[in-house]
Amino acid sequence: MPHLHIKEFKDIEFPKSYKDVSFNFIAQNAKHRDEILISVSVEEDDFFLLVKQEENKKLLKSDKLTRPASIHSVHKALLTYGELAKLDIISSNVPDKEKNTHLELSTALKPIGFFVDSFPDASEMSIEVGFGSGRHLLHQAKQNPNILFIGIEIHRASIEQVLKQISIQKLDNLLLLDYDARLFMELVPSNIVSKIYVHFPVPWDKKPHRRVISSSFIEESRRVLKVDGQLELRTDSENYYAYSYETFINFKKTILHINKNKDIAISSKYEDRWKKMEKNIYDLTMINEEYSPLLTMEGSFKFSKLKLSVSELIKLHGVTKRFDGGFIHFERVYTLENGVMLRISMGSFDRPEHLYLIVDDSSIRYYPNLPLKSKSNLNAHIFLDEVLNG
Template identity: 40%
Template sequence: MPHFKTPKLTLPNLPYKATHSVGEFEFLELFTSKNNPNFSLLQIRFTPKDSAQIKEFFLEIKRSENTILVRFDKYSRIAPIEIIKNALEILSQMQDSILTHNLNRNTITLEYKLPFIKEINDFLDFSALFNRTCAESKRNFSNIWLEIGFGSGRHLLHNANQNPNILHIGLEIHHPSLEQVARQIGIQKLDNILILAFDARIFLELLPSNILDKIFVHFPVPWDKKPNRRIFSQAFITQSARVLKQDGHLQLRTDSLEYFTFVKELMKNFKESFKIESQKNTKETIISKYEARWLRQQKDIYNLECFALQTSKERVLDFDFIFDSAFTHKDFKPRKFIQKDYFLNLEDIFLGQKSNLLRIAFGDFNYPETRYIIQDSTLHYFRSNPLPSAINHKAHNLLKAYITKNCKESL
């Protein structure tokens, strides 16, 4: 991941603005851990040229006896990674000496990536996103297809090329694959694909009901030793049934007989929601590089075809993530709360000249969130509120109650 090491770090007078060929970078404030004075976070805001798509993130600064490491912060990571590289490059040019770095340029330019890679918050108002995408592409999409874990993007790009009047959404948590596919979207001039790096299990929960026509899950990691990490679960199938239109199609394609059998058994609990068909060694129009490998090894390929039987009720995600009081760092201590179906972990507090920063982890045990909360003129979540799920709202209310009781400061 992008970083550089220097024997002595020189920072500009903050706040500091730097104009770059791709846009403007603002280096806003330095926050230092209360528990570890050798660890800091540098807040950065990036405004792309010819775009209103502002990105905010932190850089980590870790000090040791002889070196200082400056690198991306994984909890506020953004895509494409070139934005973070550019910020690090600007900062590295201010140093008298660089010991090591990995900021070399590659052939994938930012302008090929930025318009196609979305953030999860773009999907919270799905109707607005859909209408905007229709307007920008000058077409009214008749269907919406979702591909989970698109990898190299062969299947996703093929579908988009062959079905220009369908909106294609792709999820991929492997960032290099995400950015390579974004480059192909730009090269092929496709305007009917939206891609993002996000966990599909949470993504489905945030979508409106009866919105998708197809869901593709091709060759997911089997997780035979950690089945709790599998994409298919009771909750995933429940959400798939809700977001698919009646007669919508959920397709699993896998080379793992164990995984196929596991999902087929799960689907027996959803006889009222899905009609199930199974197939073996059917040929697809386009195959992924992994499928090509399995076919060369003469492995069997299994399909599970699931067709939605009913229309689901509409749902509204309307949760309040407001704080009633400010937060004082004087009484802060790291602490973990374990509840029946969720947790809250107060990890660290970072002190700045004008603001303070609280880092917490919370939510569902299987797919938690790590977020920053900033204390400036108000107390609020950095960049955006948590995802509007019932579990996250429970964790927020627990945090709010803890602050009111233990760390309250008048607003």
């Protein structure tokens, strides 16, 4: 994670543009005053830089929640802010050289908005969830030039590694997305995907709500798969296998194939590790046999007029509100020059969305992006609007 360690944080006058970076405004945590967010825009990317107190120094890095599509935007924002505010930098891991050419050349990494605006159109399409080192995904894309592959991963280092390979191997049938795959599935049109690969997902034995496989993930998979399309789960965890089997079989109608220690064409990094340890590997393949209704999404993310005062909004810090099928958790409250910013998580328990909400004199709005237009987010938005209206 790129960062600067600095002696003291220094403010600038906002808004300010310098060297193609715009610093828009600053937000200060209402409870922990030494935590600060700086809103930044670089090219297409809108995100926050975060200032945090550490023992006897401060840390300046990018905020996890609003991660930009390009790591170079973070580098640029950090270095530019450092220069503009004349920060005293103690240490830094930000390279001041230009972009790595492979990363610069690759346009394979897409922001979520790319899929929201217009979902790619291809006669055959497959998805890999949590591709990690990308061995399987790259192999599939290379072997099947006529299939469009979408790889979804939340680990930035893995994404960068695969991006380099896409450029080196000159693959033009592979798109990557840095996003929670469970949410992504909700915007995929119905009946268009041939295969969904979920290989060696994290078992999350102690936090099962974080698992990729769940009833709702299977439901979405069935909707997006073509007739005869497949969802392929491969795991070394007997517990995860048993849990997944139960979850699949709970559907009224389902076709499942089970394999133990099946060899496939390419062995991933994790698979190699488990094989060395002589662990069993389980495959659960669900075949979809039904045509699904088209995806329709009614509703919007508009807010009514706000009734809560600034002090009432600040009191929301740490509050969780539940509704039928979901929740809203007000994680943090920040003060702005003329308003308040809330960091919230909302939606359904097994695929929550994390976002910011700005409340100022004139409006309430999500920042920098709207939530993903999914059924669970639209329901959560209606509930959030009610909460903000007392």
